Amino acid sequence: MEPVVRLVGGESRCAGDLELKHLREWRTLNHNALWNLKTAAVVCRELDCGSAVSVGEREVSSHRLVWDISLTCVQSGSALRNCAESFSTGQIVTLTCSDSVRLVNGTGLCSGRLEVNSDQSNPSWSSVCEADFDQQDAQVVCRQLGCGAPSVLQGALYGEGEAPMGTKEFQCGGHESALLDCSSASERNTCSPGTAVSLTCSEPVVRLVEGKSRCAGTLEVKQEGEWRPVWGYTSLSPYRFWTLKTAGVVCRVLYCGSAVSVGVRYVSSYRSVWGISPACVQSEPDLRECAEASAAAKFVTLTCSGKPISDTTNDIISHIF
Incomplete structure (x- = not known):
């Protein structure tokens, strides 16, 4: 049977931008509320690519025609291609499956x-x-x-x-x-x-989402059973003190090597976040112990090298989380 979904532009056939063939035309998919790990797992299984590891969005330089998938249609049990509608966007879905x-x-x-x-x-x-x-x-x-x-x-x-x-x-x-x-x-x-x-x-309590891999993206922490993005504030200056040193703690926790960059992502309106002081992260590596409920329109983003550091520091932190 001819394939109707595929991943392109990644390091293997099991990672990259998600494309769907509908009406004889391959297009990337719009990133919307449908796309989470549970949905991604269906695609990974269809591609015989193992388990879903990460799902994110990629910004493209200009709007393009894509397929938009209706959440209601998918929840009714229909196949993805039966739920596709033409749409124009600059945000497309990326997936990584475990492949092995x-x-x-x-x-x-x-x-x-x-x-x-x-x-x-x-x-x-x-x-x-x-x-x-x-x-x-x-x-x-x-x-x-x-x-x-x-x-x-x-x-x-x-x-x-x-x-x-x-x-x-x-x-x-x-x-x-x-x-x-x-x-x-x-x-x-x-x-x-x-x-x-x-x-x-065990279920993870810290993760990076909506990046190109599991080692890059918006930082989220699970506290009190709820995933929220992180805003790294201090009483003096919100953001300035989230440095590569602070970000390095998160990268090591995720076995993602060293920190390459730390930044901020702006969103259109305030959302519930976990406020985490970088000073607390340096003294208490369990980010859950540093989380305070807050609201913000700016989130911490990280990029890690993706290469695990083979040392005792990783072994110690893996037991904390």
Whole structure:
């Protein structure tokens, strides 16, 4: 069957600007309230690209014709192309899927039976033997999926699926950015029934959204069960003191390397935010402990290098969050 969705312009076929073919024409999609990780997960599955890692918007230099997707239409169960209408915008949807790991049959985006794909050009997903997987491997998978630290590692918790065959024994140090970056031992021919790895990662409490990758975008923190963007204020000057040093704490928490830039994003009206003093971040790395309810029309934006720093600082911070 001819594909009707694709990702273009990214580092792989599983990342980039989202395009939809409708009325025989490929167009990018307008970024609207429909696009969250739950919606992105549907696209990633359709592309056989694993789990959704991030969804964002990209500003283009001038308005262009795109497809706009009706939220009501999608919620009714219709296919994306049946919900498309012509629209003109300068903001388009970008997606990143995990491409080599996914969690299936779980209760959310951060839980399920682990499956691995080692060939992006010809996807073939297989479970992993419990005996070939440990806590350090789990840390890498949870990080790759944009989730928090692993909390449960258990065989067959989310169903057995097909018996794992030809699986590798992964040997991760815990600091790698992707499971396939880890070294691996020789493959097993098969595993015993009931031993496929199931994994539950904790839900993240800090994230970067609406950027080109999970390591860039608007800073958000989850406090009291609610995600809000961050405004970094002090009593003297709101913004001036969010420096690269402060931003570096967030980048390390996300295993995104070092801070490259810190900026501000302006929006049209005041919104609920978490006010976070940079001074508090320096003394208390858990951003939740620094959050105060506030309202602002300016949000902190960060760009991290995206390359994990392999040192003990990352290991310490990963336990805090």
